[in-house]
Amino acid sequence: MNAVDFAPLFRTAIGFDRLARMVDSAANADAAYPPYNIEKAGDDSYRLTLAVAGFGPEDIELTVKENTLLVAGRVSAEAPKVEVFHRGIAGRAFERRFVLADHIVVEGADLKNGLLQIALKRVVPEALKPRRIAIGGTAPTLAHEETAKAA
Numbered sequence: 001m002n003a004v005d006f007a008p009l010f011r012t013a014i015g016f017d018r019l020a021r022m023v024d025s026a027a028n029a030d031a032a033y034p035p036y037n038i039e040k041a042g043d044d045s046y047r048l049t050l051a052v053a054g055f056g057p058e059d060i061e062l063t064v065k066e067n068t069l070l071v072a073g074r075v076s077a078e079a080p081k082v083e084v085f086h087r088g089i090a091g092r093a094f095e096r097r098f099v100l101a102d103h104i105v106v107e108g109a110d111l112k113n114g115l116l117q118i119a120l121k122r123v124v125p126e127a128l129k130p131r132r133i134a135i136g137g138t139a140p141t142l143a144h145e146e147t148a149k150a151a
Contacts (some may be wrong), residue, residue, distance in 0.1 A: 033094055034073070044122040045107075048098065053114040055092045060116060065107055069098040071116070103128075 036050045048069075052060060055073050063070040072095045100120070107119040 004102070027109070034091060034096065036096070041119075044124075046104075046120040046122075048118040048120060050096070050116045050118075052111070052112060052116045053089050053112075055114075055116075057111050060111065062106070062109055065133065066098070067100045067104075069100055069106060069118070071096045071098070071118075 017078050034050050034052050036048060039047045039049065041047045050071060052073055054075075056076075059073055059076055061070075061072045061074070063072070072093075075091055101122070102104060102121045103122050103124050104120055105123050106123050111117075
């Protein structure tokens with residue numbers, strides 16, 4: 001795989017630090033481990049499922065910071081030492097980042113049968129939701145019109 005150097009672009013871009021960091025981290029990320037699915041569970045809800053065989057709830061840490069979900073797995077040091085003839089199940093530490101869209105919140109997580117399921121929901125504030133405006137029979141008066149009539 002060819003390495004791409006984005007450093008010349010970063011020197012001339014002002015105010016695009018977040019975008020530059022995202023491009024840089026995407027280029028350096030191990031995109032294959034652990035495998036994951038993103039499913040739509042409802043109109044405003046999603047489920048992120050990661051295959052984390054060999055990890056327990058105490059080995060996985062979920063953190064949300066600045067619209068980024070960080071899923072990190074650390075192998076416990078107490079694992080028994082055994083001689084392995086073939087290692088097909090990866091048990092290495094991992095760190096996976098997911099950029100969350102605006103108004104997406106993490107509702108909870110569950111680990112069952114080697115699958116970590118993270119529930120996500122879009123929660124749009126009332127101020128940003130569309131609202132219907134009733135049309136009345138009279139035109140509304142503006143405050144400065146009322147002041148002009150009174151004078």
